[in-house]
Amino acid sequence: MTRQAHAHAVPSMEDAGQLMPYSEGAETVNESLIKARPIPRISIQAFCEGNTTAEALQVAAEDRRLAKTHVSLHMGGAPAAVAHYQESPTPNLIVIESSLPRAQMLGELDKLAESCDSGTKVVIVGHVNDVILYRELLKRGVSEYLVAPVTPLQLMESISNLYNNPDSDPVGNVMAFVGAKGGVGSSTVCHNAAWTLSEVLKSNVVIADLDMAFGTTGLDFNQDPVQGIAEALGSPERLDEVLLDRLLTKCSNHLSIFAAPVVLDRDYDLSAEACTTVLDVVRQNVPFVAVDLPHTWTSWTKRILLSADEVVITAVPDLANLRNAKNIIDLLKQSRSNDGPPHLVLNMANMPKRPEISVKEFSQSLDLKPTAIIEFDVETFGQAANNGQMIEELNKKAKAVAAIHDLAMALAHRKEVRVEPKKSGMPNAFAPLLEKLKFKR
Ligand SMILES: Nc1ncnc2c1ncn2[C@@H]1O[C@H](COP(=O)(O)OP(=O)(O)OP(=O)(O)O)[C@@H](O)[C@H]1O
Numbered sequence: 001m002t003r004q005a006h007a008h009a010v011p012s013m014e015d016a017g018q019l020m021p022y023s024e025g026a027e028t029v030n031e032s033l034i035k036a037r038p039i040p041r042i043s044i045q046a047f048c049e050g051n052t053t054a055e056a057l058q059v060a061a062e063d064r065r066l067a068k069t070h071v072s073l074h075m076g077g078a079p080a081a082v083a084h085y086q087e088s089p090t091p092n093l094i095v096i097e098s099s100l101p102r103a104q105m106l107g108e109l110d111k112l113a114e115s116c117d118s119g120t121k122v123v124i125v126g127h128v129n130d131v132i133l134y135r136e137l138l139k140r141g142v143s144e145y146l147v148a149p150v151t152p153l154q155l156m157e158s159i160s161n162l163y164n165n166p167d168s169d170p171v172g173n174v175m176a177f178v179g180a181k182g183g184v185g186s187s188t189v190c191h192n193a194a195w196t197l198s199e200v201l202k203s204n205v206v207i208a209d210l211d212m213a214f215g216t217t218g219l220d221f222n223q224d225p226v227q228g229i230a231e232a233l234g235s236p237e238r239l240d241e242v243l244l245d246r247l248l249t250k251c252s253n254h255l256s257i258f259a260a261p262v263v264l265d266r267d268y269d270l271s272a273e274a275c276t277t278v279l280d281v282v283r284q285n286v287p288f289v290a291v292d293l294p295h296t297w298t299s300w301t302k303r304i305l306l307s308a309d310e311v312v313i314t315a316v317p318d319l320a321n322l323r324n325a326k327n328i329i330d331l332l333k334q335s336r337s338n339d340g341p342p343h344l345v346l347n348m349a350n351m352p353k354r355p356e357i358s359v360k361e362f363s364q365s366l367d368l369k370p371t372a373i374i375e376f377d378v379e380t381f382g383q384a385a386n387n388g389q390m391i392e393e394l395n396k397k398a399k400a401v402a403a404i405h406d407l408a409m410a411l412a413h414r415k416e417v418r419v420e421p422k423k424s425g426m427p428n429a430f431a432p433l434l435e436k437l438k439f440k441r
């Protein structure tokens with residue numbers, strides 16, 4: 001067991017003699033979602049007493065954040081754990097649910113300590129808010145004390161805090177961009193949103209262009225980049241901070257691209273495993289990784305979509321896009337039950353003369369409100385693509401700029417106060433008068 005108890009567990013109500021249940025307070029599910037980060041390749045063994053905790057653990061075990069861990073569930077609480085480890089070596093993490101009275105629980109833990117390896121961490125799920133018990137557990141090196149009932153997200157967040165350092169920069173967020181059909185503007189949306197994130201937050205962002213044969217990241221940023229991503233994916237085990245630095249092309253202070261080779265004389269049969277390894281190295285080095293996925297359906301595109309922190313689906317308002325977007329959303333819902341829905345970007349809306357499904361109908365059919373609606377604007381988008389510029393660089397006043405800002409801020413879970421343009425219907429001459437009236441009231 002470790003002697004280091006996690007700071008998260010330190011109660012603020014110690015003097016009141018009661019521990020705040022971990023789940024209480026202003027924390028929302030969304031915050032937990034952000035705090036629960038992917039957990040490294042560890043083995044976790046749990047000894048539950050009741051079905052509620054076992055089910056929460058089971059749901060957590062199936063979550064994408066625990067995809068690399070090995071979880072085994074047992075019943076029988078603390079006594080079962082003690083008996084089990086008399087025979088078997090201890091894993092990286094033991095989770096024990098126990099409703100035993102204080103003295104008995106501590107007695108069981110003392111017995112457990114005799115067979116516990118020094119690197120093993122222990123998390124207790126208890127049933128009482130008891131400060132004395134809590135202190136005794138800390139003394140014995142228990143890492144975390146949670147009060148039942150626990151939710152899968154609380155479990156994931158606590159485990160993630162034990163294995164990621166919450167005081168240092170968080171592990172980077174992977175944002176996967178996919179088009180509901182080919183050519184709908186997914187790469188354009190990806191590049192512009194990533195650029196905006198890097199400019200507004202002054203945070204480092206890497207765009208990983210996985211469209212190996214036809215990727216446009218180099219063109220869109222007017223760069224003749226090192227075609228680094230193929231080298232990384234070819235031997236993912238070699239990728240470290242130094243090599244990554246060499247393979248990235250810097251576009252601005254905070255934005256780098258991991259560019260695709262864009263040559264056709266080789267085959268690109270990527271493996272899902274290689275993609276995960278490479279993205280993990282990138283995310284350990286930068287806070288935001290925007291993955292530009294090609295419009296193909298392979299084991300690795302699927303793996304990236306299912307394991308990303310955020311998914312952005314770009315769709316044009318027609319029937320085929322609606323069907324495909326629905327299929328992607330349903331798949332994500334099915335396998336990411338602890339995550340929020342993906343972000344929908346309706347692109348090329350209001351194209352002259354094209355019959356379209358209205359925004360209302362499109363979002364009602366998907367049961368998902370678009371995070372951004374970008375109008376068809378061939379002049380601006382065409383010019384930006386030809387110049388190798390982002391929309392905002394080309395024209396700050398372009399309509400799409402605000403929509404891209406909204407998307408970028410939503411991806412970073414930040415709210416930005418946008419200065420609303422003056423209402424055009426309101427004659428300016430009346431504005432001061434109205435201000436005065438408001439003031440008097
Ligand atoms: N809102 C828009 N209005 C007009 N043109 C747009 C708009 N959005 C994107 N485009 C243009 O559409 C074209 C296709 O865009 P892009 O390459 O980003 O699509 P994609 O979905 O990534 O395609 P692929 O399936 O090839 O990956 C580009 O020329 C781009 O400039």
Ligand SMILES: [Mg+2]
Nearest residue numbers: 186187211294
């Ligand atoms: Mg593309």
